[in-house]
Amino acid sequence: MRASKLVYSDFRSMCCIGLDFPDGAILRCGFDRRFWSSGAAAAENGIDGWLRYAPLPADLLQGAASTPTAIVVLNSTDSSPISIAAREVQKGLQGIFGKNLDILQPSAARNGSHVVLGTLSAYNTGWGNLNVSNLAPDGYFLSVRRGSVSIVGRNERGVLYGAFAYLSRIAQGNFGDAQFVSNPDAPIRWVNEWDNLDGTIERGYAGPSIFFSEGTVVKNLTRVSQYARLLASLGINGLIPHNVNANPSILSDENIDGLGRIADVMRPYGVQLGISINFASPKSLGGLNTFDPLDPAVIEWWNNRTKALYKRVPDLGGFIVKANSEGQPGPLTYNRTLADGANLFARAVKPYGGIIMFRAFVYDRFADWTVWKADRANAAVDFFKDLDGKFLDNVVVQIKYGPIDFQVREPVSPLFANIPKTAVAMELQVTQEYLGQQSHFVYIPPMWKEILDFDMRVNNKSSTVRDIVGGRVFGQKLGGYAGVVNVGTNTSWLGHHLSMSNLYGYGRLAWNPKQDAQDLLQEWIRLTFGFDKTVLDTITRIGMESWPTYENYTGNLGIQTLTDILYTHYGPNPASQDNNGWGQWTRATTTHIGMDRTVKNGTGNAGQYPPEVATMYENIETTPDNLILWFHHVPYKQRLKSGKTVIQHFYDAHYDGAANTQTFAPAWENLRGKIDQQRFDEVLFRLRYQAGHSIVWRDAICNFYHNLSGIPDEAGRVGKHPYRIEAETFSLKGFTLTGVNPPETASNFTAIWTTPRNGTGEAVTTLDFASGTYNIAIGYFDIIGGRAHYSAYLNAIPLYEWYGDLEDRLGHAFSEKLDGHSATRVTIPGVQVKRGDVLRIVGVANGNETAALDYVAVLPEGIVD
Structure with missing residues (x-):
């Protein structure tokens, strides 16, 4: 993986989108050593998932009254789920408490507190008398009493599930006595x-x-x-x-x-x-x-x-x-x-x-x-x-x-x-x-x-x-x-x-x-990242906001995810939904949008539901706003229950969604030192990338429906970017203008790329902004099949360089074209700009990647775009 280089000042306001800054980045000034601190967390790569069995903090360990002294296996072979359960409990207690317990057969068990593992039949035959008539296949009975633990399954698989449930409890610092049966909801x-x-x-x-x-x-x-x-x-x-x-x-x-x-x-x-x-x-x-x-x-x-x-x-x-x-x-x-x-x-x-x-x-x-x-x-x-x-x-x-x-x-x-x-x-x-x-x-x-x-x-x-x-x-x-x-x-x-x-x-x-989604998320956070309250609160907030945020900047009101259904299913392309045989239609025209799925006038889909539900969906007044375009074909100026028109909801939701996405990476950055460096860096890189790509989504969808309907955005945002300098307005050498498909995925519908395709291009502009500190965002296209090199200079001084190597660093389905899948951007934070400064960007093509550029945005603090 090639290292990106940052060669300008002030990391403290860093919120780079689309690229991270590995160790060894070159800086001119203002280097904050805290940025590179590995923190106190131990190195991890994610392979253990939520089964890390990390040592508990000292304050939580104080709540553990006593711990078992041995693991007793009632029925097992070397490769059975019960044998796995015993070894898993042994591993878990070693990791959590630093205590190595022997695995014993019942005949070898001495007085003391034990973790007893076995099927219900084996337990009642060789250990005690347990009456749990409601134990279903794969279900388990878990009893924790003053350090003694019984894990009993209806079958061997149930014993293993109970063992993991026990370990999950103690790995989250739950040492309280408990006694319950847990059965799966479905086979x-x-x-x-x-x-x-x-x-x-x-x-x-x-x-x-x-x-x-x-x-x-x-x-x-x-x-x-x-x-x-x-x-x-x-x-x-x-x-x-x-x-x-x-x-x-x-x-x-x-x-x-x-x-x-x-x-x-x-x-x-x-x-x-x-x-x-x-x-x-x-x-x-x-x-x-x-x-x-x-x-x-x-x-x-x-x-x-x-x-x-x-x-x-x-x-x-x-x-x-x-x-x-x-x-x-x-x-x-x-x-x-x-x-x-x-x-x-x-x-x-x-x-x-x-x-x-x-x-x-x-x-x-x-x-x-x-x-x-x-x-x-x-x-x-x-x-x-x-x-x-x-x-x-x-x-x-x-x-x-x-x-x-x-x-x-x-x-x-x-x-x-x-x-x-x-x-x-x-x-x-x-x-x-x-x-x-x-x-x-x-x-x-x-x-x-x-x-x-x-x-x-x-x-x-x-x-x-x-x-x-x-x-x-x-x-x-x-x-x-x-x-x-x-x-x-x-x-x-x-x-x-x-x-x-x-x-x-x-x-x-x-x-x-029946479990609560937020409770499950917080379980996972504690097991995966530990007990720090800031970590818990931050990831909870990002997680619980992520679905509505993604819905906002992709597709609202039941219109579906407005992605490219004819290609990679990744970036924006609302035009691809219609006029084909795949059936994921939006029926978008210059005046109306949405599928009419009513029985009265449309496809009859609403009538496939039981009568009470069908009646709700048949009537536009009782259909929830978040499904209105799924069931009804309406004018763009149709009023929602919120009072907004459909088209204005589209504009507002996409801007709100993209704006909220910008908060995820800075929130994650506040966890530096609280999470191991590898996982911290890898998540930060993707959250920064997501922030940039959400703006691609926002602009593509808003511009498409603005152009299709001709209805302006009441807030005056769509198609207007006062902080952007379009790449085609730069003084160009070795670059030429090119179209993008869909055109809305390029700012002003135009990009530049190198000619010949394996050549070098230079784009130069004079910055006409008041002197001050800015975040400089550069929109570009990262296609598969090459790793173009980019360098940015401010007044001939190296500012930043990077490679078009996202295919090495991300895993989504990449594109071979300039489109909504390959459109992305990097942001260079904290750049001191004076009016009249000269910005120069050099792109060197590589393979099929033509060093394509879209725009530069010179953003004051707090401005997204």
Whole structure:
């Protein structure tokens, strides 16, 4: 990684956006040594997540009346979850208290306080008499009394979950006596990893796969074991390692053996392996001339492959199937129903106790956008409602939480209320595909809580989504959760250390969806970063504000995330939503915006909900403002309940969201010395980058709708940047003007880049600002395929230099073009400027990167832009 160099004064007001300042930066004056202090925190890289077992502060240790003297294991083998639980308790107590406890069999136990680990049957046979009739599968009983601890599970997996629960309590300084039973809310608590056999990860933002490389399973599965440990600590009991857009060769003999090795590593942690399968495998892998689910040869082929799988992985959880969606093959190819397809696999795995997770993400990606009543949001109910009752009892329909695709805000999918005879699971996305791809931080559990707590009012009775998913509303034995996670080889697992709060929150909500999102965040903070109150308060504030802030600067009022849906799903491009077959339409015209999903005039989507909910969404007066553009096509000057017009809300929200994002990095900087240096620096870098990219979002969206509607911003902000100097107005040598697509992602719709493409450019301007101290922001484009070099000079004195190397430092899907994905900026703080000073920027192209520049903003203290 190349070092950036700062060569100007005053670090004390530093709020650099888009680039950090590593050790060895060159300074002219005003060097504040405190900036480089490593602080008191020990070095960490994030690999342990929330399982750090860090020593407790002395004041908290005073609350520990007594600690156990030994660990007693009632039933265990060397590789069982109970054996893992014992070693985990041993490790945890060593880390937290500095005390090494022996692991003993019951016959060796002496008088004293013990941590006793065992299943309920083993406990009652060999240790005591415990009556906990309400202990469910995977549930645990935890008793803490004056240092003596009993952790009893209905099964071995439950013992492990109880051990992690105990360690979480004491790692947070909770030494109080306790006695309770904790049961999981639903039996299915899985994670889906979208890893490909070549080691890439679809929608993965933290490096290559920990499971696969070069077409098969990796030899070293150490990271898989570490990941299974993290999952077990949350009560996650299943994992799919392979992309739902499945490669048929996952079922080759070599890969079945590799899957067995993965299962062997995860089994001690109670995590069952499942696999993702390609519907056309009998033809593409097996050499048959068909994959018709009713063809006897196809049925036999699947039965044989399933037998081979279970021979190698006897406890295989089952299959996940993506069929007839986004170009994937499926039963509709042969005019068979989706139930025919699901039941083919259900019959194959039934003798082994397996289940089928059949994704409801089925829709026509070539929909006709000119048809007013066409609506992708209707697809799940249209495809599955009439099949209710036709699925076998080991089929679970896996439903995305909203009707479209993991948007920043959607209503609950109506399918949850439309298939009462079928078991369902909710699919949530931990990986932030549409939510900033872990280059932006968004704490997602508050959004999930809104979905889980939503009352569908089935049969005019209370029927929250969490109770539907948990099987209670319709009396289903199966049900639960599938979280798309996509960890990678980065030691932070998800790329952004703060994004691990989402994995933690997902697991904890899958166990108990009634928990409070802020409480879960604060649990995670204490376990991940310690007990400092400033740390707790700061990260809590950033986390709880992050989702509404991101919604503000991306897409409001239910319009969806206004990203580029035709490319990387990352930066802004509202024009990409419409005029294509993907169905994520906004129906934006020069006068109106929003989908009409009413029964009366529109697509009828509102009518897919139970009557009470349908009535609310059908009427614009009772539709919540935050979903008004989801359900209604309105004029830009439509008044909201707030009194604002739709278009003014867009302007205000985007400016408010971008402004609030600017506060995240300075707040984090106040934690210097309270968090270890590596994690501190890595988070700070991403928060600074997010601050800059949020302004790209703000300007692109506001300019687009301003130009489309012709309605001015009442505050006079949109399209007006009094502190900016457009790059095309500089005196240029070796640079030439270029357009950007979409044009709104460049200030004044124009940028400059070097010519020839591998050349050097020089841009010079005279600063016409009152003398004073300014933050200088430089907008530029960082594309993939090169690492251009930039140098800024003030009056020929070196000011700052950096490289276009974000692809080395961030993990989002990068662009090969000048657009909203590659647009970014750096900010140089505390620069002393005199009127008439000369600013010169030199850009040296590299590879495909043409040293493209957009603007320079000379910002007084406190001014964002």
